[in-house]
Amino acid sequence: MSRTESAGTAAAVTASADLFQDELHASVCDPVLDTMNFLNEVTHRYPHAISFAPGRPYDGFFDTEQIFVHMRRYLDHLVETGCSSGEIRDALFQYGPTSGRIRDLIADSLLKDEGIDVPPESIVVTVGCQEAMFLTLRALIPGPDDVLLVSSPCYVGITGAAGLLDIGLTAVAERPDGFSCDDLETALLVERDRGRRPRAFYVVPDHSNPSGTTMPLRTRHELLDLAARHDFLILEDSPYRLVSPGRQLPTLKSLDRERRVVHLGSYSKTLFPGARLGFAVADQIVADRRGGSGLLADELAKIKSMVTVNTSPLSQAVVAGMLLASDGRPSQLNTETSAHYEQAMHATLRRLDACFPDDVRAGLGVRWNTPSGGFFLAVDVPFTADNAALTRSAEEFGVIWTPMSYFYPQGGGERTLRLSVSYLTQADIAEGIDRLAGFITDQAAGSH
Known part of the structure; x- marks a missing residue:
């Protein structure tokens, strides 16, 4: 589209508008809202990708x-x-x-x-x-x-x-x-x-x-x-x-x-x-x-x-x-579920260790923490983990994660991603971490 056509389109949209965004409450322009919507959009656009994004409970226990x-x-x-x-x-x-x-x-x-x-x-x-x-x-x-x-x-x-x-x-x-x-x-x-x-x-x-x-x-x-x-x-x-x-x-x-x-x-x-x-x-x-x-x-x-x-x-x-x-x-109703999440976290950490042995990890500059519970862990990577990287990860490698920068209200986390382990089976975790390792290695090499 040419600049003239673009300007014409903008003018047409403006002429037909009932409201202007800058006249609404400032929160509707909050980047946090846009980023979470973007994450949902990526998840729906690549339904066959394995997603470490949703922080929701595993539904295998629901009846x-x-x-x-x-x-x-x-x-x-x-x-x-x-x-x-x-x-x-x-x-x-x-x-x-x-x-x-x-x-x-x-x-x-x-x-x-x-x-x-x-x-x-x-x-x-x-x-x-x-x-x-x-x-x-x-x-x-x-x-x-x-x-x-x-x-x-x-x-x-x-x-x-x-x-x-x-x-x-x-x-x-x-x-x-x-x-x-x-x-x-x-x-x-x-x-x-x-x-x-x-x-x-x-x-x-x-x-x-x-x-x-x-x-x-x-x-x-x-x-x-x-x-x-x-x-x-x-x-x-x-x-x-x-x-x-x-x-x-x-x-x-x-x-x-x-x-x-x-x-x-x-x-x-x-x-x-x-x-x-x-x-x-x-x-x-x-x-x-x-x-x-x-x-x-x-x-x-x-x-x-x-x-x-x-x-x-x-x-x-x-x-x-x-x-x-x-x-x-x-807590008594959650004995089985807490064991499931513990196993999911351990499976994720074991697979990360297998995909990134000490020498490979050191060479790439990849690090992660080892939480004692919960749904989440953080992985430091040697590149900017932004929306563009997330899109490539989903499209070319079939794995979705969350940019940690979403969670820094005043800047930070640009080279860290969040993994949620709660919603996946151990088979999905193993395959998903393999895909993630392929993406991290390729992205770190600057091939894209």
Whole structure:
């Protein structure tokens, strides 16, 4: 197309437009939204490629009939606790309380499985953890002089939510060996010198998305001490604990003695992703200027009433049935799944070792970490791992991955890719890593 034809096409589009993008909210132009859409587009364009991109649970464990079994179990529970037929009908058909119907069961489960001892009224049941993030950010960060800090690289959901809410964000870069409280403290002081108030710090302490790192116990205590000294809250998002092998380190919330942690939870990885059920544990006391007080959870519920009104009672019923089936210990329902993910991670690491022996690895400059659980690991490569490289990898080598740069809100990760091992069989993993090795070797040689 000539320049004249291109200009004519642009003029025609402009003339027929009902809206202009630059007149919409700035978040619609956020590169994060474009990159994730691009990744989905590549996945659909090359359906026969083996994809290490989706961070979703393996669906080989799902049984459709179990949905009805779990719902019936919850209904039986309501009968056993003395609910009338009208109350049971309302529990399924009506909107229900904004904060959620099953907070008591969630509180019981958190105590048994995670050592988090909080009253049910400090919990808000949300439409996935994403809504819990959105509500918490909206409540905690009221103005342009307040700032959210995030451990970087970080989950794109938190940066996307911050963008939608026009919230200022400062990235605290992880070191090669993980997160450092010294770096966070430096960032806090810099923000204060700029006249801004560091309000909260978001982190995934266990088997994080995207890097797979886990925060040591000593660092967890240091972070809680830092939050108390500098008066900020910690937003703890840790969905991969109960689908990871072995004994897990204590959650930040279970170690929290000064109500410094808002715990953001999800049942998508552990129980039932299609239920879209999450929650926020917000037991912080909120006082008004007239001497009254309540919980932060109450404030989140107010916001939720204007966003989603309530969380699906059907989703709550199914998840409640699953919690009842395990006597409040969903970890027991995940014994087989956590073993599957452990085997998938080990299979991936073994195949990487086989495809890149020490001498080859050193010669190419390829490195990867060895997460102790979760879905993800990071691979450093000797070339720019961008959308163009991803397209070539999918088209010519039949393997898809995620550019790690997607997860750096303020730049970084240009020569690293993320692999998700959760959704693939071991046969697919072996074949996929073979294809990936072929791509990395070819791309590193500069043949394209």
